[in-house]
Amino acid sequence: MLKDKARVMTAQDIERILKRMSHEILERNRGLENMIIVGIQRRGVYLANRLGDILAHFESTRVPSGVLDITLYRDDLTLLHDQPVVHSTSIPEDVNSRKILLVDDVLYTGRTVRAALDALMDLGRPESVQLAVLVDRGHRELPIHPDYIGKTIPTSKSEVIEVRLNELDGKDEVVICEREEG
Amino acid sequence: MKILFRNGLLFDGRTLSGGKTDVLAEDGVISRIGTGLDDNGANEIYDLSDLIISPGFIDLHCHLRDPGQEWREDLLSGSRAGAAGGFSTLVCMPNTDPPVDNAALIRYLLEKGEECDGSRVVPAGCLSRERAGNNLAEMGKMAIAGAVLFTDDGSPVSNTNLLRLALQYSSRLGVRIMEHPEDRSLTLGAQVNDGICSTISGLKGWPSSAEASDIFRGASLSMDTGVPIHFTHVSTKESMNAMRISKASGCTVTCDVTPHHLCLVENMVISGGYDGVFKVNPPLRSVQDVDALWEGIRDGTVDAIATDHAPYHMDEKDLPFQESAFGIASLECAVAAILHEWKRRKDLCTLEKLLSLFTSGPASLLPEKWRTLGVIAEGSPADLTVIDPDFERVVDVSKWESKARSTPWNGRTLKGWPVMTVVRGKVAYKMPDHLSRVK
Amino acid sequence: MEWKQRHVLDLDTWKREELHYILEQTSSMDELLDRPIKKVPALRGKLVVNLFFEPSTRTRVSFELAEKFLSADVVNWSASGSSIGKGETLRDTAWTLEAMGADAVVIRHGAVGAADYLARKLKKSVVFNGGDGAHSHPTQALLDLYTAWKKIGSLERKKIVMIGDVLHSRVARSDIIGFSKMGSRVVLSGPPTLMPRSVDALGATYDPDPRSAVKGADIIYLLRIQRERQDEGMFPSLDEYHQIFGANESLLKLAGADTIVMHPGPVNRGVEIASNVADGSQSMILGQVRSGVALRMALLFVCLGGVRQ
Numbered sequence: 001m002l003k004d005k006a007r008v009m010t011a012q013d014i015e016r017i018l019k020r021m022s023h024e025i026l027e028r029n030r031g032l033e034n035m036i037i038v039g040i041q042r043r044g045v046y047l048a049n050r051l052g053d054i055l056a057h058f059e060s061t062r063v064p065s066g067v068l069d070i071t072l073y074r075d076d077l078t079l080l081h082d083q084p085v086v087h088s089t090s091i092p093e094d095v096n097s098r099k100i101l102l103v104d105d106v107l108y109t110g111r112t113v114r115a116a117l118d119a120l121m122d123l124g125r126p127e128s129v130q131l132a133v134l135v136d137r138g139h140r141e142l143p144i145h146p147d148y149i150g151k152t153i154p155t156s157k158s159e160v161i162e163v164r165l166n167e168l169d170g171k172d173e174v175v176i177c178e179r180e181e182g
Numbered sequence: 183m184k185i186l187f188r189n190g191l192l193f194d195g196r197t198l199s200g201g202k203t204d205v206l207a208e209d210g211v212i213s214r215i216g217t218g219l220d221d222n223g224a225n226e227i228y229d230l231s232d233l234i235i236s237p238g239f240i241d242l243h244c245h246l247r248d249p250g251q252e253w254r255e256d257l258l259s260g261s262r263a264g265a266a267g268g269f270s271t272l273v274c275m276p277n278t279d280p281p282v283d284n285a286a287l288i289r290y291l292l293e294k295g296e297e298c299d300g301s302r303v304v305p306a307g308c309l310s311r312e313r314a315g316n317n318l319a320e321m322g323k324m325a326i327a328g329a330v331l332f333t334d335d336g337s338p339v340s341n342t343n344l345l346r347l348a349l350q351y352s353s354r355l356g357v358r359i360m361e362h363p364e365d366r367s368l369t370l371g372a373q374v375n376d377g378i379c380s381t382i383s384g385l386k387g388w389p390s391s392a393e394a395s396d397i398f399r400g401a402s403l404s405m406d407t408g409v410p411i412h413f414t415h416v417s418t419k420e421s422m423n424a425m426r427i428s429k430a431s432g433c434t435v436t437c438d439v440t441p442h443h444l445c446l447v448e449n450m451v452i453s454g455g456y457d458g459v460f461k462v463n464p465p466l467r468s469v470q471d472v473d474a475l476w477e478g479i480r481d482g483t484v485d486a487i488a489t490d491h492a493p494y495h496m497d498e499k500d501l502p503f504q505e506s507a508f509g510i511a512s513l514e515c516a517v518a519a520i521l522h523e524w525k526r527r528k529d530l531c532t533l534e535k536l537l538s539l540f541t542s543g544p545a546s547l548l549p550e551k552w553r554t555l556g557v558i559a560e561g562s563p564a565d566l567t568v569i570d571p572d573f574e575r576v577v578d579v580s581k582w583e584s585k586a587r588s589t590p591w592n593g594r595t596l597k598g599w600p601v602m603t604v605v606r607g608k609v610a611y612k613m614p615d616h617l618s619r620v621k
Numbered sequence: 622m623e624w625k626q627r628h629v630l631d632l633d634t635w636k637r638e639e640l641h642y643i644l645e646q647t648s649s650m651d652e653l654l655d656r657p658i659k660k661v662p663a664l665r666g667k668l669v670v671n672l673f674f675e676p677s678t679r680t681r682v683s684f685e686l687a688e689k690f691l692s693a694d695v696v697n698w699s700a701s702g703s704s705i706g707k708g709e710t711l712r713d714t715a716w717t718l719e720a721m722g723a724d725a726v727v728i729r730h731g732a733v734g735a736a737d738y739l740a741r742k743l744k745k746s747v748v749f750n751g752g753d754g755a756h757s758h759p760t761q762a763l764l765d766l767y768t769a770w771k772k773i774g775s776l777e778r779k780k781i782v783m784i785g786d787v788l789h790s791r792v793a794r795s796d797i798i799g800f801s802k803m804g805s806r807v808v809l810s811g812p813p814t815l816m817p818r819s820v821d822a823l824g825a826t827y828d829p830d831p832r833s834a835v836k837g838a839d840i841i842y843l844l845r846i847q848r849e850r851q852d853e854g855m856f857p858s859l860d861e862y863h864q865i866f867g868a869n870e871s872l873l874k875l876a877g878a879d880t881i882v883m884h885p886g887p888v889n890r891g892v893e894i895a896s897n898v899a900d901g902s903q904s905m906i907l908g909q910v911r912s913g914v915a916l917r918m919a920l921l922f923v924c925l926g927g928v929r930q
């Protein structure tokens with residue numbers, strides 16, 4: 001059983017942070033040319049959509065966005081507790097020679113991102129890949145570093161970061177949970 | 183040698199009496215039956231309170247695989263298995279290697295049988311030479327040597343003329359013809375009952391008509407020749423009707439049914455994951471067929487229960503269903519399986535009716551000299567079976583005397599067991615830690 | 622959903638939600654087949670043995686592609702030229718496979734129950750039944766379900782008419798179970814000598830006349846007619862069979878313009894199906910082949926990729 005321990009982001013926090021990240025993205029790339037935003041299934045997808053909306057609002061142009069499922073690329077399936085479910089991957093345009101902005105909710109060991117990179121490379125050869133995450137909770141097991149971080153939240157390994165989003169969970173918040181004994 | 187059995191519930195082969203009875207066996211013969219018998223000079227005394235004392239059970243049909251297939255069973259292992267299963271007499275089938283189609287092999291079996299310390303073993307001889315279905319075997323010589331039945335079991339006698347000749351020829355021998363009823367042109371490649379099991383499994387179906395049509399054929403020959411014929415392991419409703427019609431029209435036809443056809447159904451092949459342990463000839467049948475066999479027991483259409491104990495080596499049974507051998511081994515649990523199933527169907531027939539199908543029923547089908555095996559009477563052979571109708575035990579095939587190591591009942595708890603078997607006035611089997619020996 | 626099927630032997634133990642789950646998963650795999658690189662690392666390091674006692678190019682190639690697209694190590698072990706042909710029992714083969722460390726075994730065997738038998742003998746490996754005698758062919762049924770589901774949507778209250786040799790068909794037995802569990806109504810047609818005795822035990826009905834059977838059918842499923850059946854005298858001639866039970870344009874017209882036509886392959890043109898029907902716009906036959914690869918990928922992944930160690 002997971003038990004909520006502390007709320008670390010509210011809906012307003014999330015909105016503010018995504019806006020700030022959008023500015024950083026624009027600044028770093030000097031615009032949105034040649035970019036595709038790709039969300040990692042499942043919460044990464046909604047965050048990617050929101051970033052896309054904000055960027056469209058700032059720049060009055062819509063960046064194509066896609067969805068990446070990495071289940072078949074994971075190397076930690078045997079450690080998961082639930083039956084793996086393969087979701088769909090759908091990226092509307094050819095990824096060859098494009099700038100890919102990969103979006104996920106939480107960056108932890110780095111294995112998800114590693115799998116996402118493999119999945120992405122099987123679709124083509126992007127010019128570059130950048131990584132945006134809402135929360136970086138540390139404990140990396142691979143040499144992976146995000147380009148845009150919403151918030152760095154130091155955690156212990158026994159804790160779980162839950163990002164809840166309106167589209168899936170009915171509200172926006174980020175909560176630190178802890179496994180209850182028994 | 184004197185053995186006294188005290189306080190048993192006496193089943194004399196026909197009726198089960200309520201009171202407590204003593205039976206004294208002296209030098210292989212029953213010398214006295216009564217109450218409060220004097221125990222003077224008895225070597226052994228057993229208290230049979232709450233147990234049934236019955237004439238020794240007779241199995242008209244079992245395969246002891248001797249000579250030639252001793253890796254499956256031999257006379258000694260089969261004889262001990264029979265005694266452990268409550269049978270004092272086993273009729274062993276002649277489909278051995280070589281087949282028992284001559285007097286020398288009949289004598290071999292009788293002599294070797296004498297040396298076995300379990301059930302009494304009496305042999306059936308082949309109907310046809312080499313069991314090939316073409317020419318009559320030397321039935322006359324075999325009858326003199328001691329054959330108790332003639333049969334090509336394992337196969338039917340497909341040649342109708344041969345079967346007719348066999349009936350005619352055997353009429354003066356006093357030894358009955360036993361037919362394994364099966365029309366082979368209808369069962370070529372068949373594996374399971376033609377019905378739910380064949381439909382769901384895709385295995386080729388074994389139609390009921392393959393059996394019933396052979397019964398009608400044999401009955402017609404029996405009517406024609408005036409000679410009795412016995413049909414073994416009859417398994418379907420349609421066959422029961424064929425028996426009923428034939429009996430009603432005056433044919434001297436008799437039949438036996440097996441414990442597996444009385445207790446198991448075709449669906450077990452499927453629910454058992456196509457385990458070869460459920461593969462048998464004829465196949466396990468439908469629920470309606472099983473009910474019809476019990477109805478046949480109730481109304482007297484069935485004359486005997488015979489095991490068709492067919493032991494195989496595990497290497498011949500532990501194979502994918504289609505490759506597994508046909509045959510169910512059951513000697514050591516057949517009686518228990520029947521008693522257990524009978525309890526579920528208690529209103530159907532009386533216990534004495536059921537017991538008669540193991541005793542006076544089969545005895546009446548044997549040559550004249552063996553018929554006293556089916557009764558408990560002063561002067562009859564001291565072959566006895568003691569039944570504890572309430573005893574429960576788990577079937578454990580790994581502990582069997584038989585060489586068979588698979589049976590559909592393995593692991594099942596059965597209620598009602600034979601607990602002692604007496605052959606020729608000697609205790610051939612006694613269930614460990616069960617009966618109280620008074621002396 | 623928690624996946625409870627250890628082996629894939631027969632669909633009789635499956636629940637509708639499990640069928641649905643596999644269809645959804647197949648859909649994701651189907652998408653993968655459109656990519657430039659079809660290979661994903663999901664089953665890297667897993668050993669899958671394809672154990673084929675009967676020649677079956679289609680099923681074997683389909684399994685092999687699925688295994689390779691998922692990056693499994695694949696060994697093809699066929700009856701010809703191996704110890705299997707030299708009297709080694711299936712039990713010994715099973716123990717050999719286990720000793721080799723096979724994570725999964727796909728078995729195609731002529732004997733009913735061979736896959737069940739193998740599953741009883743193998744303590745660790747997952748067994749996929751690639752067809753056992755005339756009993757069961759679950760992966761074919763699943764790919765058929767997927768093909769139909771993708772084309773016509775929900776299979777609830779749909780009518781599927783299977784025409785042909787149901788008696789000897791493992792495909793028919795598994796498809797009847799599969800389509801029935803999805804809520805479809807199954808009607809069988811064909812010569813009475815090629816029908817099993819207890820059609821109702823399968824949950825289907827029988828109409829000896831294909832022309833009345835196909836009325837209102839959403840799916841017409843044609844079963845392969847083996848030429849040996851004529852030699853065995855199960856029906857008088859292939860010619861007569863085609864005339865009475867073969868699927869031609871006039872039969873298709875009786876069914877309707879939206880009716881889809883399926884066949885497990887390989888097709889006997891001019892026997893159970895006329896060429897213009899097999900190649901026509903209502904035919905799903907090639908779609909079934911493609912679905913086969915995706916479906917087997919989904920099954921392999923679900924049974925081997927997950928939590929079970």
Ligand SMILES: [Zn+2]
Nearest residue numbers: 335336362415
């Ligand atoms: Zn027989």
